Amino acid sequence: MREPALNRGGAIDVAVIGGGPAGLAAATELKRAGIGRVVVLEREQEAGGIPRHCGHPPFGMREFGRVLRGPVYAARLVARARRAGVEIHTGASVVEARPGGDLLLAVARGVQEISARRVICATGVRERPRSARLISGARVAGVLNTGALQSLVYLKRLRPFRRPVIVGSELVAFSAIMTCRHAGIRPVAMIEPGPRVTARWPSALFPRLAGVRLMTGTRLLEITGEGAVSGVVVEGPGGERQRIACDGVVLSGRFTPESTLARSGHLQVDPATGGPVVDQWGRCSDAAYFATGNLLRPVETAGWSWREGRQCGQHVAADLAGNLPREDAFLRLEAAGPALKYVMPQRLSLPHAAAGMKDLQLRVGREVRGALVAVNEQGVVWREKIHARPERRLLVPVGEIAAGVAAQPSGSRLVFEIREGAG
C-alpha cells in the first residue's frame, strides 16, 4: 500500500513517532476513535519495532489471543493499523521535536518539516551498550547487545560469532539464547552478577538454557582479545577470578528508553526512568506531546506496551475532543533510591488524579522486604506490605493515592520509599 506524501493529504492530527507495538496501538486506537489524519513515523525501513527481529514466540496473547512469533506479530499489528486508516511512513527519522508539535524529519530525499496537533512519542527502549556499562578491557569486535544479535540473525541471516558469553539474566537474555540456537551459535555461559536469575519465571526458563552454563553471583571484569574477542575475565561469588574463552559477548538487558528526542529537545526528562516526565495521561512537559510504551520506563513486554499505547491513543483522542481535564495543579511523584529505581508517571495532574493511567508503576532495584510507603509533608499517606526480588514491577493504584493527596498544594512532592523490615 502506498501512503500519501507526508506534506500532502491535509493537516496532521496526530503524529506517532515510532512504529512498534505501542505506537501502532496508539495510532490504531486514534483512528477507531474517529480522529482524522494519523501518521506513524518509523525510521526503519519497515514498521513493527523490536518484535520484528524476535524470531521466536511468545507474542500476541493480549492482542490476538494466540501465541505468535515476533515477526508475525509485528506484521499483524502493522496490517491492523493500516486497515484502521493509519498512514505508516517508513524511513522517516524524526531529528528534532520542537515546541507545539513541529517536527523536523530526515527522509530518504532529504529533510522535511511537519506539524501535528498532537505528537505521541513511542520510540521504545534499547539495551545499554558496552560503553555505558564502563566495561573494562580491549575494545574489540564481537561485543553486541541482544537487539543487534537478533537483527543480524533473524533479519539478515548473519552470525557474528559462534561461542559467546551472555551477560545478564533478564528475560531478554533467554531470548538471546533462543536466537543463538536458531543460528547454530552455542553460548558458553550466561553470567549474572546477582545471586539469582533476574527473569520473572526462572523455573519455566531453565529448560531453555539447554546446556548453557549458568553462573550467578558472577561479574564481568574484563573483555580480552586483539581485533576480536578471545575471552572474558569474570569474578565469582567468592571473589575468585577465571578466564572464559569465547569469541563474542552478548550484553543483554539493562534497558534504557530511547529518549533522544526528549533529551536533545525541550521535553523534560526523568533521570530515574530515562524517559520523558509524564502525567497520568502520558502527557509530557509540553502538552502537545504524549509518551507511551517502553519509552516511559524500562522495560515491559510488547503486550504491555501495546496496551499502554492503546490507552494513550484514547487519552489523545479525548484531548483532541477537548475532553481531557485541564491541569489546575499537580503533584510531583518521586521514588527514593536505590531500593526503588523509579516511579512513573512522575506527575499527577489535579484535580482528576484518579483518571488516566490506572496504576503507578514502580520498580525495585534490589531484593526488598518490608513496606512500600508514600510520604508527603504530612507523613505517610499510603502503605503496603511488600516482598519483592530485584527488578520486580510494583503497581500502585492511582485511585488509592489520589484520595490521600487531593488537598495538597500544587507542586508538592509525594515520595515513595521502602521501609525495610516494616510490615
Add this chain to the structure above:
Amino acid sequence: MTLQQPIQSAQGSGPAAGATFDVAVIGAGVVGCAMARRFALEGAHVAVLEKAPDILDGASKANSAILHTGFDAPAGSLELACVQEGYREYLEIRHDLGLVHERSGAFVVAWDEAQLGALEAIRAHAHANGVTDVQIVTARELRTREPNLSHAALGAVEVPGEGIIDPWSAPQVYLEQALANGASLLTGCEVTGGRFDAGVWHLQTTTGVLKARHVINCAGLYGDLVDQAVLGCAAFRITPRKGQFVVFDKAARDLVSAIILPVPTERTKGVVVFRTVFGNLAVGPTAEDQQSRSDASTDEAALRALIADGIAKVPALEHMPVTATYAGLRPASEEKEYRIHTTPDRNWITVGGIRSTGLSGALGIARHVYRLYSQDGPAHERLENPVVPKARMLAESGPRDWKCDDHGEIVCHCELVTRREIEAALAGPLAARSLAGLKRQTRVTMGRCQGFFCTARLAELSAGHFDRPLAEETGDA
C-alpha cells in the same frame, strides 16, 4: 593513484619493481598524511606505507580533537614552532579543503588557591609564545561565560584561539590531496628493514621491496622501532602514554561553550572537558605510561574517575548518560619535545615523539621537514595548480549528508549517517577495510546506541569489504 598500484605495476615481485619514488613516508597517521600532502604539493613523487589496513589507525585514532594555539608549549621549542605554523596553515587551507574549525576558545581554570596563583605565569608564558590575546578572567566573569561550570572555579586564563576540529576528516583529506596529486598509498604494508645503496633506499616491507631516494619515518608509536629496524639505531625511545576518554550524550553538548582545561602539572596537561564538532561533550584524557604500543583498553576505575572529574567541574553531567568510551596512545618519548632528526648521509628523516599535539602540529611539522629535506638535497618543482579535494562533512553544525537530497536512507540513526556516506567510505583508494576505519570515516555506530539498531544493516552493507567481516552467513535461508 589507487591503493595497490605500485604492487600491480611490478614485473612480478613487490612494490619497488619499476618505480623509484622521491620520498617514502612511513606511517599514515596525521603526521604522515600531512607529510605526504606537503611533499606531493612540492612536486615530489611520494609513496605512503601504512602497516594497518586503514589509515589513522595508531596514535591518530584517538585524541581530544583540539586545534591548539601553542599558548602553553615549551618556549622556544620546535613543538611550539610547528604547532603555530600548523595552526596558521590549517586556517589558510580550511576553506578550500572544507575543513571544520569551531573557535570555541578555552579556559584554563583554577580550582584551588595554588592554581589561582599559577594563572599569571600561564598568561605570561602565552604572551611570550606570541599568543597575545590570552588574558586572565575573574571567577565572576567565568561564571557568566560558563554558567554550568562548578562555582568552585576561582578564576581562569582565557585562550580565545583554541578550537575544535574533526580529527579524522582533516588528516584524511590531507592524504586525499596527496593521492590526487600523484602520491601512492600502500596499506597493509609494514616496513621491516632496508638497505641504502647508491643514493636509493630499498625498503623491505611485508608486501615487497619499495625503492625511494629519501625516507621520512612518521611511524608514531613505532617510530623508534622503525629507526632501529632500518637504520640500526634510534635516537629516542617511545613510551606510549595511554589516555582514556568518556563521551557524554549529545544533550550535554551545550553545558560548556569553551574547552575547559586544568592548570597543567609537570607531567601532563591534565583532564580536559571539551565539546566535539560531532556534538558531544567529552572528558579526558588520563595519562598512563605503559609498554604496550597497541593496548588501548579502557578500565572501569579510570572511566569512573573521569566521570567524577567531569561532574566536579560541570555538575549537570551527573544525569547525563555515557555515549562512548575510548582510549588513545600518545607517542611520548624521554623528552617533552618533538624528536625530528635527519640522517643526511643516508637520506633519512625521523619524525618522532609527536606526543600530544600532532593534530595541531602536523601541517607545520610537514613544512619544517620539507625545509630540512630541501636544504641539503633535491628540490622539486612545486605544483602550480594542485587538485584540491573536499573533506567529508561530519560536523553537526555543517551541511551533513542527511540534510541533502537523495541520500538513500539513514542507516545509523544516532549519528544520522546515510547509506550514501557509507557506500562512499567503502569505495575508492581510502576504502574502509574495518569497522574502526568506517567509523572514523562516517561516525557510524559512534552514537548513543553503539550499534544496537544498525549493526545488522551495516553487516549487510559492508559484506565483502572488511578484512574481518562483521558477521558470517548462517546458511539457514
